Amino acid sequence: MVPRYARPTMSAIWEPEARYRIWFEIEAHATEKLGELGVVPKSAAKALWDWWATDPKIDVPAIDAIEAVTKHDVIAFLTWVAEQVGDEARFMHQGMTSSDVLDTTLAVQLARASDILLEDLDLLLAAIRRRAEEHKYTPTIGRSHGIHAEPVTFGLKLAQAYAEFARCRQRLVAARAEIATCAISGAVGTFANVDPAVEEHVAERLGLAIEPISTQVIPRDRHAMFFATLAVIAGSIERVAVEVRHLQRTEVLEAEEYFSPGQKGSSAMPHKRNPILTENLTGQARMIRAYALPALENVALWHERDISHSSVERFIGPDATITLDFALARLTGVIDKLVVYPERMQKNLDRMGGLVHSQRVLLALTQAGISREDAYAIVQRNAMKVWESDGELALLDLLKQDAEVTAALGEAELEEKFDLDYHFRQVDRVFERVFG
Secondary structure, eight states, X not given: OOGGGOOHHHHHHTSHHHHHHHHHHHHHHHHXXXXXXXXXXXXXXXXXXXXXXXXXXOOHHHHHHXXXXXXXXXXXXXXXXXXXXXXXXXXXXXXXXXXXXXXXXXXXXXXXXXXXXXXXXXXHHHHHHHHHHHTTTOEEEEEETTEEEEEXXXXXXXXXXXXXXXXXXXXXXXXXXXXXXXXXXXXXXXXXXXXXXXXXXXXXXXXXXXXXXXXXXXXXXXXXXXXXXXXXXXXXXHHHXXXXXXXXXXXXXXXXXXXXXXXXXXXXXXXXXXXXXHHHHHHHHHHHHHTHHHXXXXXXXXXXXXXXXXXXXXXXXXXXXXXXXXXXXXXXXXXXXXXXXXHHHHXXXXXXXXXXXXXXXXXXXXXXXXXXXXXXXHHHHHHHHHHHTTTSSOHHHHHHTOHHHHTTSOHHHHHHTTOGGGGGTTHHHHHHHHHO
8 A cells, every 4th residue: 555545534444453443343243142142151242342342442563463473363363352351352263263354354344445435436426427517518529549530529528437437336336245245154164163143143243244155265256356346447547537638638638637826747847737647547547457366366265265365465455445545536636627628629629621520421412312332432532632631621612512412412401411519419318318
């Protein structure tokens, strides 16, 4: 985790003290149920909760010192708690194995991280919707292969991003549900030394579902899907970031990141206004996607368990969620403050002498009785003259001088094919589909 790209609320989930607090709750809830079942004295859970009620400070360095000797993190924690609670603490962890604690804790952490990410997505969606409504009918050029294609509106560009992130939100809701499972099943997952009722009790208290069948670990296909979902969200972030970066290029300059007073774009060139935020988002997206691969590789563990996944998850759990949290917040800021230049959009639309209307002329000629192949050739030969003139010539003028065109289409009919508003007839319908 890089502090530069971390926000406090998400980072707090992954702090050692937060992890140890979840460990304690799992152990105490399990001991509580074991007491109800008569496996351990009820006084054991009471002793644990009474100590917990004092809101004790988790002494992370002390636990680390014990682990330096035991070489086992869960045993170090249990030893430290026993030193605080006293004799009754010996009944903790009855019939359980370390993975019961570790995997259930990771499920809690990822569920809590998901809740923050869902809030982030809600804020991003709200910002995109506001700007989409603002620019619903702002004309701009649509591009395919980076080349002028046909007119769109800037609002439609944003509406597309909204629909994409709405899908991302749905995926994350599903991924959260899949990852938020509890396993308290003991060594190799047979419940030989711990009643399934203990697992049910802990799951209920922590707001988790029950893992239907675990080995000694929760199956890692769940985690693979979770981190793959984060990777897809990162891909969507990058798609918008790349769009902004292209639109901010000097030759285009249809939109740009907000440039605040006192901001500097270059240490050498005082004139520079660079798309640093969206470039940064592109880099963060690469990292988030990179975390998906080791999560996929974690699925294939040996037999009922090994710990090859453990070190991986100590990296990717915090790093992926913290980075995505930061990236979503940053993109929300970019969208919220994005500077849009409708005049430049119109200028770019007009730059190529009306070539963006070529398809309408093609269709009109076919409807007038000319074969598609011949109609295409007629429009293309005029369009290429405009293209080679770099927009100095106008397609409409050339078409009016083309005998094959005028024989099929009257002047008024031809001029109507260059009406910009024609392309926006369905904007309301698309917005209704996206925003409801």
